[in-house]
Amino acid sequence: MDIKSIAPATKAPRPRPLSPNIQIYRPQLTSVLSIANRITGIVLSAGAVGLVIWLCAAVAGPGPYAIVQHAIGSWIGRIVMLGLTLAFFLHMCGGIRHLVWDTVHGFELRSIYISGWSVVAASVALTVAAWAAGLYLGGWL
Amino acid sequence: MNRQSFRSPLARAIGLGAAKRGSQHWMAERVMAIALVPLTLWFVASIIAHAGSGYTAFVSWLRTPFAAVGMILLLIALFHHTALGLQVVIEDYVHSGARFAAVIAIQLGCYGLAVVGIIATMRIAFGS
16 A cells, blocks of 8 residues: 555645635725736836837937837827826826825725725826826827 | 654744845835836926927937936836836746746846946937
């Protein structure tokens, strides 16, 4: 008889159920904003790479810079920039909310929902304001 | 663990992983986050102010000492925060042997890109 099959010390631990079981949960503002903060962070990492490409294009001269500016100015480029702007403001406002939480404030359920909806409203308002200002100053409005 | 260990669970955990430097990682991510609030808002405002202006206007803006210093500080804080944040994402979702390689790749990529961005900014700032 194989001694390993009866020795409790060698038995592999049974995989434990993981919590929370997100597939049976109804999305809540709290959980949606939590994962949104992480997703926007990953999206903004790609934006950071874009910032370096943009700076390198500026070093390379007016020609390469114009190519990058042309890509940004295209319809796809503008949609990407609009998405990045919203992701930036969501991540910044959500990050400020997290910094407040780090001081052990605002954990009451009511405060959490007030701050959550404030993050959503502020992000949308700041994105609209930034684009309105940009389009106005750029002479497109 | 295959063999019964005579060491206590505490003795095996002391000095390993997050028990050592986790708080530094946590604090650095937040210090960079605080720095990024004014830096990114300044950057976005500058981009908006330069909307529609061309190459010459952008380069002359980046040649001002304030803009060059701001851009370099932005790149340092941005990529430090990105490296710390993406490392946590990998540690949460990658459980295979690729985890260590992924964390190293993120760190090297982020700090490499930061240096490239800083050198690019300096070349514009000090260029003729």
